[in-house]
Amino acid sequence: MVFLSKIKYFFFFAIFCVLIFFPKGASVSGVTNLRIEILALCGNDVQESGEECDGVDLAGSSCVSKGYAGGSLLCNANCTFNTSSCTSGGGGGSGGGGGDAVITSVIFSGRAYPLSKVGILKDGQLVLTTIAGPDSNFNASLSGLSSGNYIFGVYGEDNQGRRSSLFTFPVFITRGAMTQVSGIFISPSIAVDKSVVERGEDIAIFGQSASNAEVTISVNSEEEFFVKTNADKEGIYLYNFDTSPLEMGKHSTKSKAALEGGVSSFSKTVNFAVGTETESDQAPTKISIKGDLNRDLKVNLIDFSIAAYWYKRSLSSDFKKIEAEKLNNDGKINIVDFSIMAFYWTG
Amino acid sequence: MRKIIVFTFILFFLFLARFTFAAETIFEIKNQTFRVGDIFEAGFFVNTEDEDINAIEGKIIFPEEIISLKEIRDGNSIINFWIDKPKNSNGEIMFSGIIPGGYSDKKGLVFSAVFQSLKEGQGIFGINNVKILKNDGEGTEANIKTSNPGFYILKQDQLFPSSIAPEEKDIEPPEPIELIMTSDPEIFNGKQFLVFSSQDKVSGIDHYEVCEGKKCVIAESPYLLENQNLSKEITVKAIDRKGNERVAILPRQKIEKWYERYLIFAIITILVIVIGYLISIILWRGGKK
Numbered sequence: 001m002v003f004l005s006k007i008k009y010f011f012f013f014a015i016f017c018v019l020i021f022f023p024k025g026a027s028v029s030g031v032t033n034l035r036i037e038i039l040a041l042c043g044n045d046v047q048e049s050g051e052e053c054d055g056v057d058l059a060g061s062s063c064v065s066k067g068y069a070g071g072s073l074l075c076n077a078n079c080t081f082n083t084s085s086c087t088s089g090g091g092g093g094s095g096g097g098g099g100d101a102v103i104t105s106v107i108f109s110g111r112a113y114p115l116s117k118v119g120i121l122k123d124g125q126l127v128l129t130t131i132a133g134p135d136s137n138f139n140a141s142l143s144g145l146s147s148g149n150y151i152f153g154v155y156g157e158d159n160q161g162r163r164s165s166l167f168t169f170p171v172f173i174t175r176g177a178m179t180q181v182s183g184i185f186i187s188p189s190i191a192v193d194k195s196v197v198e199r200g201e202d203i204a205i206f207g208q209s210a211s212n213a214e215v216t217i218s219v220n221s222e223e224e225f226f227v228k229t230n231a232d233k234e235g236i237y238l239y240n241f242d243t244s245p246l247e248m249g250k251h252s253t254k255s256k257a258a259l260e261g262g263v264s265s266f267s268k269t270v271n272f273a274v275g276t277e278t279e280s281d282q283a284p285t286k287i288s289i290k291g292d293l294n295r296d297l298k299v300n301l302i303d304f305s306i307a308a309y310w311y312k313r314s315l316s317s318d319f320k321k322i323e324a325e326k327l328n329n330d331g332k333i334n335i336v337d338f339s340i341m342a343f344y345w346t347g
Numbered sequence: 348m349r350k351i352i353v354f355t356f357i358l359f360f361l362f363l364a365r366f367t368f369a370a371e372t373i374f375e376i377k378n379q380t381f382r383v384g385d386i387f388e389a390g391f392f393v394n395t396e397d398e399d400i401n402a403i404e405g406k407i408i409f410p411e412e413i414i415s416l417k418e419i420r421d422g423n424s425i426i427n428f429w430i431d432k433p434k435n436s437n438g439e440i441m442f443s444g445i446i447p448g449g450y451s452d453k454k455g456l457v458f459s460a461v462f463q464s465l466k467e468g469q470g471i472f473g474i475n476n477v478k479i480l481k482n483d484g485e486g487t488e489a490n491i492k493t494s495n496p497g498f499y500i501l502k503q504d505q506l507f508p509s510s511i512a513p514e515e516k517d518i519e520p521p522e523p524i525e526l527i528m529t530s531d532p533e534i535f536n537g538k539q540f541l542v543f544s545s546q547d548k549v550s551g552i553d554h555y556e557v558c559e560g561k562k563c564v565i566a567e568s569p570y571l572l573e574n575q576n577l578s579k580e581i582t583v584k585a586i587d588r589k590g591n592e593r594v595a596i597l598p599r600q601k602i603e604k605w606y607e608r609y610l611i612f613a614i615i616t617i618l619v620i621v622i623g624y625l626i627s628i629i630l631w632r633g634g635k636k
Binding site for chain 2: 121123124125144145146147148149150151153166167168170290293294301302304305306308309310311316318319322328335336337338339340341342343344345347
């Protein structure tokens, strides 16, 4: 009897551990890889990468090593050499140091898809695009920033023009410092070949991710299904999912990628239905985007401004139709509509 | 058996605590006691509790009879686009804005407000009608935990150190302006308008100015252009709360034809009339001789 009682407590203790620890482990995936560090900080008296000198730290340089006969080599406030006190043997010493060696900047690096376009948003504005290498890695730097809090967003665009979900993170930028944000792992792009699939038929779930990444696909039903597949060298992945175990009705799917200990966040969610007849999905680039009020396939400041125009006004009959299609169909513009727009934001 | 029931209840509440998402709003003042005449800053922060949020709106009520609002600072705000920029209206600070792509952190500054105490008494900051929306594409409201901090204002002669909020130094201009000229059939009857946005990380944007040619006005985005034939250069200025400016210029899209320049047209017309008149006089005199 005592043994039975102990078993009961052990059972509850096990449930307790699962409830407390499991969800936490699951919820942080995709964000754990991100690392934000200051690479160089001008003004801390330590010469670092990107600086010629810093205060008294001249990195072993002197007027002589700079080609002068003698004198004192100094360091400018912007961490460049100042040779104005150097003397030359013959005539004519030269003036101060060069331009801005260390400027307030941020360097982004991480994984996207092989040879894909990567876009970087600063406080919701698209400010930089770059192309990832054949190994899926990308590197980009942004300068001309002030000191303060920024919210950066990074997205990838696959070889078919499909965008990943926007990965955003806040960063505090320090004046005169070079800040590196590494370990960004852009979520896979995703699409399905059918908008409605006959129960029992396969639905192809595909997209692009980092080269040779392991892709986990989640299919949302009453019971959530997880399947795994591997992306090829070009980052392409495809999984033919058998819809037999799914109930009739609406479903959705999303994916995430893992490679060398790094895990991406989940991709966008793509919807499909299980029905009695199969219908092919339309071309992904032609899909209308929620929040895209001016139908330019982007959600940005223009759409925000159009919504701001109608905020607290009664909608025209034409705009009511757009609100119904692109926002939450409640016949008015309020904070909920702006939230929908913020979720689908492309910059 | 009773123990098991109690244990099950504890588990149930722990389960609820773990899974119920509640963002927290924090209205933070460094002290709770001030003297009459003190200037103090109060910051409005949000703790997202590891969830992604993308929109926030609300109202902060302060007792106008004992404190007055000196300044609102939104320079380092997590809000990227204000729908309603925080402003004072009879003791209420209303605000709403969005964070494109979402935000998740422990203590994100929405804005701060600088107050001056007017007379002794006690007061409370009311945080009302706050909505925080999840970044889920549907605008789902998050559960919110709020607290309404209180404070005391004492006579000047009482032994409390004076509390003065430090003056912000800002010598940096606002960030580069995103400026787009566009038209849309749904607003301004399809006429050309400007959209613009900038940020200032120190004191915050105070206002924008739009100049069409030499005519300048204080403006908000979206701004309907007066000169719809786009024949004038457009300048947009973002001015921060300390007066620093950032300028963006859109060159004129169309060159005016000479007859579109009414002044020149009027001068030429007058000259033609004068010259014609002179010629006619000369000819008339010549004919007389």
